[in-house]
Amino acid sequence: MPSETTTVNTTKGECEIFALQLAELADIPSDTIAANANSIAGRHITSCLRCQAELAQYRKLLRALSSLRGELMIPDEFLLEEVLAAVRPPASVRRLHRINYKNRKAAYIGGIAAAATGVTAGAFVIASRLAAKQRLAS
Amino acid sequence: MEAEKLDELIEEAKGGDQRAFEALVRHTYADTYTLAYRLVGDEEDARDVVQETYLRALKGLKKFRGDAQLSTWLHRITANCASTYIGRRGKHRHEPWPDDVDIADTAAERDPGRQADLGDLRNHLIEALMQLPPKLRAVVVLRDIYDLPHESIAEQLDITESAAKVRLHRARRRLRERLYPLGEEQARAI
Numbered sequence: 001m002p003s004e005t006t007t008v009n010t011t012k013g014e015c016e017i018f019a020l021q022l023a024e025l026a027d028i029p030s031d032t033i034a035a036n037a038n039s040i041a042g043r044h045i046t047s048c049l050r051c052q053a054e055l056a057q058y059r060k061l062l063r064a065l066s067s068l069r070g071e072l073m074i075p076d077e078f079l080l081e082e083v084l085a086a087v088r089p090p091a092s093v094r095r096l097h098r099i100n101y102k103n104r105k106a107a108y109i110g111g112i113a114a115a116a117t118g119v120t121a122g123a124f125v126i127a128s129r130l131a132a133k134q135r136l137a138s
Numbered sequence: 139m140e141a142e143k144l145d146e147l148i149e150e151a152k153g154g155d156q157r158a159f160e161a162l163v164r165h166t167y168a169d170t171y172t173l174a175y176r177l178v179g180d181e182e183d184a185r186d187v188v189q190e191t192y193l194r195a196l197k198g199l200k201k202f203r204g205d206a207q208l209s210t211w212l213h214r215i216t217a218n219c220a221s222t223y224i225g226r227r228g229k230h231r232h233e234p235w236p237d238d239v240d241i242a243d244t245a246a247e248r249d250p251g252r253q254a255d256l257g258d259l260r261n262h263l264i265e266a267l268m269q270l271p272p273k274l275r276a277v278v279v280l281r282d283i284y285d286l287p288h289e290s291i292a293e294q295l296d297i298t299e300s301a302a303k304v305r306l307h308r309a310r311r312r313l314r315e316r317l318y319p320l321g322e323e324q325a326r327a328i
Contacts, residue, residue, distance in 0.1 A: 083167055
């Protein structure tokens, strides 16, 4: 908190205007805010005890958050095994994946070929019937 | 692990040494899990995020130039995977920090008395963090706990930098209001 702080009459409405900015300014040292006292927000905050109290709470919050960085959650031992298994697929699994992929690819191509054959045969049958009808009519 | 040894392992892993990569996993997985849990707020999802993170890391390791620390690089990947998870989950689950999770404090020596005083705040803070909507929580965790720059957070969460800042400020405000409700009343009473 800057020692040169002075209190002036500020309204709750003014504080509301700068409320969200306080969350942003919590990163900035008090000296810098005081140095920017020419800005509207800087002028208000350096002269408003209410906003300074909130700013102090934000800073306390940031310190508490920052202290969490040093904490590690220790997961159970299975996680490490799971991760190692995921990044280290056995050769047989990799081969199986390749085989599956090849089989799937072959099945798709076979399906498309069968469908194309069916359509061609159908067209041929229809064309033959039409030709036969025309022959009978003539 | 010493920085030199870590660099050595990274180079070996980049060269395709599976054992070196596994050593990197062993060295970093608890940190990755901690971040993943803090981002997704669910133990099972966090495990999936960790797996996905290392699969992506393995795939992209050759692109790791060493400009940032390995931990920072992994944090970015974790954030990206968690973001995908949160998006896929599509709903907010707010679960408290489980009681049976061991916490290891890796920070330097601390004053036990001060730690006890901070204990309450810490517990309330973790509870408040877990109750934030995941999108707000992700930004505040990455910025205020893991110190990632706004630009990087925006990139990993696939949002604009200004959106990341707005989310951060909203998250901080919600946390402050939750942690210091009486303080706020006092502040308003001035």
